[in-house]
Amino acid sequence: MKLADYGLNRDRGFLSSFNPPEVTLPHFLQPVRDMALALPRILPTGRVRAHLESLPTLDLSDFIKTSNDAERRIAMLHYSFMVQAYVWGEPEAPKALPACLAVPIWQLGEAISQPPLLPYSSYTLENWGRFDPDGPIDLSNIYTLQHFDGGLDEAWFILVHVAIEARAGELLDEATQLIDHLQEGDAARIEASLKAMSATWDDVNAIFDRMPDQCDPYVYFHRVRPWIHGWKNNPALGDGLVYDGVIETGGAPQAFRGQTGSQSSIVPAMDALLGVGHAADPLRTFLDELHAYRPPTHRRFIEDLRAKSSLRQFVEGASNKALTELYNESVMKLARFRTRHLEYAASYINKQSKGGAGNDPDVGTGGTPFMKY
Template sequence: MDDHLRTAFRRRGFLPAEDPDSRLTLGERFEIIDQIGNDLPSLLLEPEFRSYMRAQVLPEWPHPNIPPKLLSQAHLYYLRLGFIASGYINQIGQPVTHSLPANIARPLCQIAELLERPPMLSYDGYALYNWKRFDPDRGIELGNIDTVQNFVHLYDEHWFILIHVEIEALAARMMDAMMTLDDSAGVDDHDAVDNSLLQISAALDNVLQVLRRIPEKMSDELYFSRFRPYIGQFRDVTYESMGQVVNFRGETGAQSSMMPMLVEFMKIPHQPNRLISHLNDMRHYMPKAHVEWLDVVHAMPDVRPVATPETFNRVLEQMAEFREVHYHWAIKYIARRCNDQHGTGGTPYLKWLKYLIDETRQHQVQG
């Protein structure tokens, strides 16, 4: 992994190295994509939305590759198209459709291939690249950030996304701790290991504080009925003119790299089963650089034999608490409102979250 990327991870966590673009500047013909993106919450309220979209001419990415100076533009272009595609397939109040028109499918597949990712709105497009700061001199934190793109005219959706953005920003401190330990070859140094774990623990304290804030500005009824449907799976969807029928998992926080990174660092031995296969499949939806970092962390030596048990166990307990809060919100926002106990990624989330909680605590040092 190159030094530039490591530096970016230490500064920004899994968020992009520079603040995302909020407007396409690729030329006048690309203005229609920004316009549709900005109007999408209103357009999705109209029964004629799909007919309207079929009539639009959406320009394809203008380069055979992604020039480095246009990387942020490429992510915004993918983000807008991903939202449009998910809005088209999952439009609330309209008949189910299994066909994505060529004028959306073709440019989406093209940019997705260049970004080395599936042509579907995933966590990176929904959250990691979907924010802007009000004051660039202040932190990436609630109160100073807003979304670039939404499905609905509800601040509840903004809040849902922005909670994830601040959590991802906080992950930078964990990554810095891991890199400091790795760079110093200090995995055999008791004090160095404990210092790393203490830094990770402090960051997790802040992450838990942010995660617990979800109900402040997000209604469970509005989440379930008004915008959760838009981040659902693509089941047997034909991408017109692309010669393919696709099945993609919906956007889900399981596509975040933060918890997988902690699992790799703490060497938690989750038992092989359908859950772990599912979590491994989530890596196909993560940015390539994030998966490379997970591989780096996986290769790091085990700190468990060197760490102070209380310090090591504290991090594990915070990870279990994170999953317990997630479990609680899953009940509040989803389970109480439907019989289908599957998340947007298509998993039996309550059962599997319980497995993860139990196995995390079982890894604690005893005695």
């Protein structure tokens, strides 16, 4: 396996292989981009729907045929933020998305093989830039392109995830090398890769620990989280949302899960490498469902890693104490990352007071009873 075969590399991991600020869109999409980037100015008016309804209903068929993946994904970035703002930007959730948003995002979703609402890839993986284009992708050198209300807490929440994804690129690269080492039965190189992964996990977990530095739990719950909910299992939207003008739906409400860190491909990729299984319970069903929300190349990487990795079996059969300890260390550091996520879910969400429409502290942005999980 080679990262390049999946559009990935060691320095970026699952982040976009292109530099998002450098992607230009056709002239006819400029009003769309301008409207999306103006959301921090529009949202305080309380009339965001009136503004968004002024957009033209564009047929993006020709654009999709002639554009590259980067252009389609940046168009999806802007449309998906506007879709979320339309749904959650006023006190009562609407029954339908207007055609000016519904038609283009449906077309873009089909083009990139992801659901037509804000996915983790748009919220994080393609929503960053560097102040110094030649500098590192870390918290000292990155910024967000697209915002909802534009506050510091919102930007920090996104950027911590960007920095984690970049640092995790080394985990992915070592994972692909491990597949080769396993095929060769090279215990020394397997040990070296596991050592490198252990050190990288320390860095990843240290970045995650910085979330409270500039993202306050109260502000997150009331000013960041409301925008990223979906319309599946959301009490405010019942059966879902009608996508006006989208012929394929037959006018029926559509239910899609909201943006969640569980759509990141890091943890499932590591599960696949390490041979970590999950019990057949509702959480596993939810995690399996989220697989379709990832970019297609990320899905393929996880699936190929799972099919090719014999790491657990190799370690079990090697009778090598050092190798066993390193394998267990990787599992424990992955578990620490998961545990930290649960701790944040408790402090940033579950312990907060009741939110507005659709912002239930007992329901995750993906529409799950996450504390039970």
